[in-house]
Amino acid sequence: MGHGLFHLVGSPETVTAKTAANIRLLGLSRFDLNYDIGHLSQAHRAMSIELYGREVIPQVRELLAEDPVQPVSADQRAAAANAAGSRA
Numbered sequence: 001m002g003h004g005l006f007h008l009v010g011s012p013e014t015v016t017a018k019t020a021a022n023i024r025l026l027g028l029s030r031f032d033l034n035y036d037i038g039h040l041s042q043a044h045r046a047m048s049i050e051l052y053g054r055e056v057i058p059q060v061r062e063l064l065a066e067d068p069v070q071p072v073s074a075d076q077r078a079a080a081a082n083a084a085g086s087r088a
Contacts, residue, residue, distance in 0.1 A: 012055040019056065020063040025080050027071055
């Protein structure tokens with residue numbers, strides 16, 4: 001896994017929880033997704049992308065609206081990123 005990267009694998013509920021937790025932990029105001037689905041067929045890829053857009057993104061927005069992300073300093077963000085990477 002590269003610097004600043006983490007993998008989100010699982011059901012839409014699992015991916016939602018992991019995404020929201022990492023956004024909060026790192027104090028992010030933006031989240032970029034690099035979508036790599038490995039050796040899935042085109043049909044399975046399309047289904048996975050659809051689930052992400054239809055279920056994960058709205059649920060993450062809802063969770064973050066309930067408990068907004070608090071800004072953190074660059075030092076705090078780096079420490080949190082290192083801690084998150086060590087648990088992966």
